[in-house]
Amino acid sequence: MKKHILEVDGIRKKFNERVVLSDVYLKCETSEIIGLLGRNGSGKSTLLRIIFGIEAAADKCIRIDSVSKNNKNVLLNEISYLSQEQFLPNYLSVQKAISLSIDKESRKAFCEDEFVKSLLDKKISHLSGGELRYLEIKIVLSNPSKFVLLDEPYNGLSPLMVDKVNEMIKANSNKKGIIITDHNYQNVIKISSRIILIKEGRTHTIENNTELVEKGYLTSFSAL
Numbered sequence: 001m002k003k004h005i006l007e008v009d010g011i012r013k014k015f016n017e018r019v020v021l022s023d024v025y026l027k028c029e030t031s032e033i034i035g036l037l038g039r040n041g042s043g044k045s046t047l048l049r050i051i052f053g054i055e056a057a058a059d060k061c062i063r064i065d066s067v068s069k070n071n072k073n074v075l076l077n078e079i080s081y082l083s084q085e086q087f088l089p090n091y092l093s094v095q096k097a098i099s100l101s102i103d104k105e106s107r108k109a110f111c112e113d114e115f116v117k118s119l120l121d122k123k124i125s126h127l128s129g130g131e132l133r134y135l136e137i138k139i140v141l142s143n144p145s146k147f148v149l150l151d152e153p154y155n156g157l158s159p160l161m162v163d164k165v166n167e168m169i170k171a172n173s174n175k176k177g178i179i180i181t182d183h184n185y186q187n188v189i190k191i192s193s194r195i196i197l198i199k200e201g202r203t204h205t206i207e208n209n210t211e212l213v214e215k216g217y218l219t220s221f222s223a224l
Helices: 044-052 094-101 104-111 129-142 159-172 185-191 210-214
Strands: 005-015 018-029 033-037 061-064 079-082 147-151 177-181 194-199 202-206
Touching: 005 044, 018 044, 018 177, 018 194, 033 044, 033 185, 044 079, 044 147, 044 177, 079 129, 094 104, 094 129, 104 129, 129 147, 129 159, 159 177, 159 185, 177 185, 194 210, 202 210
Parallel strands: 018 202, 033 177, 033 194, 079 147, 147 177
Antiparallel strands: 005 018, 005 061, 194 202
């Protein structure tokens, strides 16, 4: 299977006079899971929104397979994005949401998931926070894009759902490149093939967990 490469470079972002991102380079290949870590307010979610094309940034350069993709309408066809906010409308039934989001040929396999099967007779508005999050993650991972951006996927999930989501992420990483950020950093570290830390607006490749302590992201190894 041909590998695809997403590269993000030259991004600068300020909110009022506060510089959030100033020296960002990020590279993700299909079959990689990149964990994006950083303190609150470090710009992780902002970076994902910039990559997807829903947040403006000065001098951004986004390439897929060495071809510039700075037009957000093009990016929508190649990158899927799970935001922190709910994207499935409350007025839809679960079955309608699935039919609108999943190709007809793939729906049967999608609904064979035991968690999804238990939701099929419900409306979106009747789902718990964890059930809704799980459904949205599965829909985003099922999109035919080359790359997936996951912002706080573990929010509201039970431990059993977290395990199922990690299985889904790993299975999809066989053919997609995945970038994930979450406050549950232990899960991010556990599932990622590579870790990138955002600190003081810059991206730092983390070679081993010791560097997370050295760079002040964690206070001690016991936090791992």
